[in-house]
Amino acid sequence: MFEHINLSSELERIREFATGESCAVAYHGDADGFFAAHFLGRITSVLQDHSFNVQTGDLDFNRLIAASKQHNITDLILLDINVLSAQGGLNALADAIGGRLLVYDDHFGEKVPLPSNVELVPLLPPNPQDDSIRPTSLFSHRILAASHAVNWIDDAFVVAAAFGEGVYRQFSAHLPQLSKQETDLARRIGRGINAYFTDTSIDVDDGTLLRAARDLRAAEPADPSERYASMLNSSLVKIISTAAKEVDRQVEQIVREAVTAGPWYADAKMPIYFVKVESSRRIVNLVASSLRTTVDKGIVIAVQPAAAGLAVEIRRARSMTTPNLVEALMSLNPDAVISRGGHPMAAGATLKHDGAEDAIQVLQQFVRRSIADRQ
Numbered sequence: 001m002f003e004h005i006n007l008s009s010e011l012e013r014i015r016e017f018a019t020g021e022s023c024a025v026a027y028h029g030d031a032d033g034f035f036a037a038h039f040l041g042r043i044t045s046v047l048q049d050h051s052f053n054v055q056t057g058d059l060d061f062n063r064l065i066a067a068s069k070q071h072n073i074t075d076l077i078l079l080d081i082n083v084l085s086a087q088g089g090l091n092a093l094a095d096a097i098g099g100r101l102l103v104y105d106d107h108f109g110e111k112v113p114l115p116s117n118v119e120l121v122p123l124l125p126p127n128p129q130d131d132s133i134r135p136t137s138l139f140s141h142r143i144l145a146a147s148h149a150v151n152w153i154d155d156a157f158v159v160a161a162a163f164g165e166g167v168y169r170q171f172s173a174h175l176p177q178l179s180k181q182e183t184d185l186a187r188r189i190g191r192g193i194n195a196y197f198t199d200t201s202i203d204v205d206d207g208t209l210l211r212a213a214r215d216l217r218a219a220e221p222a223d224p225s226e227r228y229a230s231m232l233n234s235s236l237v238k239i240i241s242t243a244a245k246e247v248d249r250q251v252e253q254i255v256r257e258a259v260t261a262g263p264w265y266a267d268a269k270m271p272i273y274f275v276k277v278e279s280s281r282r283i284v285n286l287v288a289s290s291l292r293t294t295v296d297k298g299i300v301i302a303v304q305p306a307a308a309g310l311a312v313e314i315r316r317a318r319s320m321t322t323p324n325l326v327e328a329l330m331s332l333n334p335d336a337v338i339s340r341g342g343h344p345m346a347a348g349a350t351l352k353h354d355g356a357e358d359a360i361q362v363l364q365q366f367v368r369r370s371i372a373d374r375q
C-alpha cells in the first residue's frame with residue numbers, strides 16, 4: 001500500500017530530522033494520528049518527550065505555535081494533520097516555527113504552493129483510486145517495522161488504528177491477523193481513542209495517552225496467553241473506556257433522533273440527512289460516520305458550532321461512487337472557509353461563523369444537484 005514510498009529512506013529522513021531537543025511531533029487527535037505518533041516515538045526517543053496533539057477540527061495552529069515556542073521547538077513533524085486543507089494555518093505555522101516542517105499526509109485539499117521550509121511526503125500513490133486513503137498510522141507502523149522488530153502489541157495497535165480510521169475491512173489483507181477476541185479489543189481501543197480526543201478540554205501538550213501506550217508496549221508479557229489480559233487491564237484501556245461510554249451515548253442518541261426525524265431532502269434511494277450537533281465534545285465527525293453507517297444510503301451532512309467556526313462533516317454511503325465530497329467543499333466561497341479537505345467519500349471543513357449559513361446552503365444544493373444528475 002506504500003509501494004511508491006521508499007520506507008528505509010523515510011526512516012533515515014525521520015532520524016536525521018529528529019536529532020535535537022528542538023524537534024517535536026504534532027499529531028491529529030484521533031486514533032490514526034495518535035498511533036502514528038506512537039510508532040514514530042518508538043523510532044526516535046526525541047519525539048517521545050515532545051509531542052503535541054492538535055484538534056484539527058478547529059485547526060488550532062495558534063495553540064500549536066504557542067506550545068512550540070514555550071518548549072523551544074523549531075522543527076515539527078506533522079502526522080495526519082490535514083494541513084493541506086488549511087493552507088492559511090499551515091503558512092502561519094511555517095512562518096512562526098523558525099525551522100522546518102515535515103508533513104506526512106494523505107488528504108486532498110487546496111492546491112497551492114507550499115512554503116519553502118515545508119517538506120511534504122504524500123502518502124497517497126501518484127494516481128490513486130477515487131476513494132483512496134492511506135492512513136498515517138499504517139505508514140508509521142511500516143516505518144517502525146523497517147527499523148525494529150514489531151511485537152504483538154504493535155500489531156494490535158495498528159489494527160486498532162485501522163478500526164479507528166474506519167478502514168479495517170478495506171486494508172485487512174495488509175494488516176496483522178489477530179484472533180476474534182483480540183480483534184474485538186483492538187476495535188474498542190481504536191474507537192475509544194477517537195472518543196478520548198473529542199474532549200475539547202484536553203491540552204495541546206497532554207501526553208497521558210501516549211505514555212499509557214508506551215507502558216503497555218514495554219510490558220508485553222513473554223507468554224502469549226497473557227497478552228490479551230495485559231492489554232484489557234491496561235491503563236490505556238481504562239482511560240479511553242470512560243470517554244468511549246460517554247461519546248457512544250451521545251452519538252447514539254443524536255443518530256437515533258436524526259433517523260426518526262428523517263432526511264432533509266427525501267429521495268427514496270438517495271436521501272440527504274442534515275444534522276445539527278450540540279455537545280461540548282467535538283463529535284460531529286463521529287455523528288456523521290455513524291449516521292452514514294446506520295442509514296446506509298445517500299449523503300449525510302452534520303454541523304457543530306466550535307470555537308473557531310462551524311464544523312461541517314459530510315459523508316457518502318459506501319455503495320456510492322459520486323459525488324466527490326472534496327469537490328463539494330471546494331465549491332464553497334474561499335472567503336467563508338477556515339479549512340476544508342478530506343477524502344471523496346468523507347470530508348470536513350470549518351466555516352467562519354459569519355456566512356456559515358449561506359455556505360451550508362451552497363453545500364446542500366451541490367449535493368442535491370449531484371444526486372439529481374445521477375438519475
Ligand SMILES: [Mn+2]
Pocket residue numbers: 028030032033080
Ligand atoms: Mn485523523
